[in-house]
Amino acid sequence: xxxxxxxxxxxxxxxxxxxxxxxxxxxxxxxxxxxxxxxxxxxxxxxxxxxxxxxxxxxxxxxxxxxxxxxxxxxxxxxxxxxxxxxxxxxxxxxxxxxxxxxxxxxxxxxxxxxxxxxxxxxxxxxxxxxxxxxxxxxxxxxxxxxxxxxxxxxxxxxxxxxxxxxxxxxxxxxx
Amino acid sequence: xxxxxxxxxxxxxxxxxxxxxxxxxxxxxxxxxxxxxxxxxxxxxxxxxxxxxxxxxxxxxxxxxxxxxxxxxxxxxxxxxxxxxxxxxxxxxxxxxxxxxxxxxxxxxxxxxxxxxxxxxxxxxxxxxxxxxxxxxxxxxxxxxxxxxxxxxxxxxxxxxxxxxxxxxxxxxxxx
DNA sequence: TAAATCTATGCACCAAGTTGCATATCAATA
DNA sequence: TATTGATATGCAACTTGGTGCATAGATTTA
Numbered sequence: 001x002x003x004x005x006x007x008x009x010x011x012x013x014x015x016x017x018x019x020x021x022x023x024x025x026x027x028x029x030x031x032x033x034x035x036x037x038x039x040x041x042x043x044x045x046x047x048x049x050x051x052x053x054x055x056x057x058x059x060x061x062x063x064x065x066x067x068x069x070x071x072x073x074x075x076x077x078x079x080x081x082x083x084x085x086x087x088x089x090x091x092x093x094x095x096x097x098x099x100x101x102x103x104x105x106x107x108x109x110x111x112x113x114x115x116x117x118x119x120x121x122x123x124x125x126x127x128x129x130x131x132x133x134x135x136x137x138x139x140x141x142x143x144x145x146x147x148x149x150x151x152x153x154x155x156x157x158x159x160x161x162x163x164x165x166x167x168x169x170x171x172x173x174x175x176x
Numbered sequence: 177x178x179x180x181x182x183x184x185x186x187x188x189x190x191x192x193x194x195x196x197x198x199x200x201x202x203x204x205x206x207x208x209x210x211x212x213x214x215x216x217x218x219x220x221x222x223x224x225x226x227x228x229x230x231x232x233x234x235x236x237x238x239x240x241x242x243x244x245x246x247x248x249x250x251x252x253x254x255x256x257x258x259x260x261x262x263x264x265x266x267x268x269x270x271x272x273x274x275x276x277x278x279x280x281x282x283x284x285x286x287x288x289x290x291x292x293x294x295x296x297x298x299x300x301x302x303x304x305x306x307x308x309x310x311x312x313x314x315x316x317x318x319x320x321x322x323x324x325x326x327x328x329x330x331x332x333x334x335x336x337x338x339x340x341x342x343x344x345x346x347x348x349x350x351x352x
Numbered sequence: 353t354a355a356a357t358c359t360a361t362g363c364a365c366c367a368a369g370t371t372g373c374a375t376a377t378c379a380a381t382a
Numbered sequence: 383t384a385t386t387g388a389t390a391t392g393c394a395a396c397t398t399g400g401t402g403c404a405t406a407g408a409t410t411t412a
Binding site: 002005006009012013029030031032033034076079080082083084086087088089090091092093094095096097098099100101102103104105106108110111114117118121139140143144145147148149151152154155158159161162163165166169170173174176 | 178181182185188189205206207208209210252255256258259260262263264265266267268269270271272273274275276277278279280281282284286287290293294297315316319320321323324325327328330331334335337338339341342345346349350352
Binding site: 193194195198213214217218221236238239240241242243267 | 358359360361362363369
């Protein structure tokens, strides 16, 4: 139910082809809602059937033709209604923690390897977010739409910072 | 692929019926791997077919009979091999952030409501974790298996703390 | 004694997500 | 000119996850 809304959310900002959307879902919205191009194309068909978006073939020169989608009034209304609805808690799924939960079954070195791998992943993510953060000058003076996007970025920064702090703690603990 | 391993992880600690497992997945492992009782029963069938667990009917008095599962040597080997494998990054899915991303489409009051709802959810979660944390005396002197479990709990605490800090920041920002 | 609650297991159907494949246009590079 | 890479879209098959329902033994509570 929520992939459709994530797509509407992107289209609320600008018209996109499926291909454009797939790129948005790899960065930007992709930071908090993962989707493959397959899912996106399939969902676009449904959204158009529902009348929430409108597709139109666009001839291009220098590259293949594309189908461009715009959000309809009904789509926007749908999106607004969804935002106001109570938010379902995202079902937790963390492979690393599951592994650590039974970490005593493997050599400590294996655990440390995994933790260090995670640390470098989260370090990388944090660096990406920090880079984007710098593009926002004077966060307090942003128009509302950008301020909202800025806050989603800030969430990512809190998230990654928290993970990194934990990685350090866990690695430290296990090395004792 | 990973629900099976989460189940094996629980069974590595103690024999369980499907019902017991369902309760473990509501708390404990459930804090980082969500699953319904339906998924669990279905997966148990597969795990038994693969020979990774062994099921046996147990007569009980005072309550219905149950089927009790133990992990096999093959199952433990499987689990150990899985722990050592590279860990797939968990695909992000956060409904609230998706909503906030297009938050300018609704009144600020709606956003604040949602954020305050999240804040209270995460406050509750943190309180739960803190309560469990107190059960661990002298974390540095725990045997390895408990220390690993303690670290998963610490991850939850970092996670919830980070979320709460962000909630405060976001609410503060939007109230300006 | 009736109803609610806890223990215990499972089917059927539907929705969502993943993987691999298939196709095609056009630009740039080797 | 052949290949690579970016643009662009999509099908088919499969796995996983979610919802609702169905059943049933036993205890507790009203």
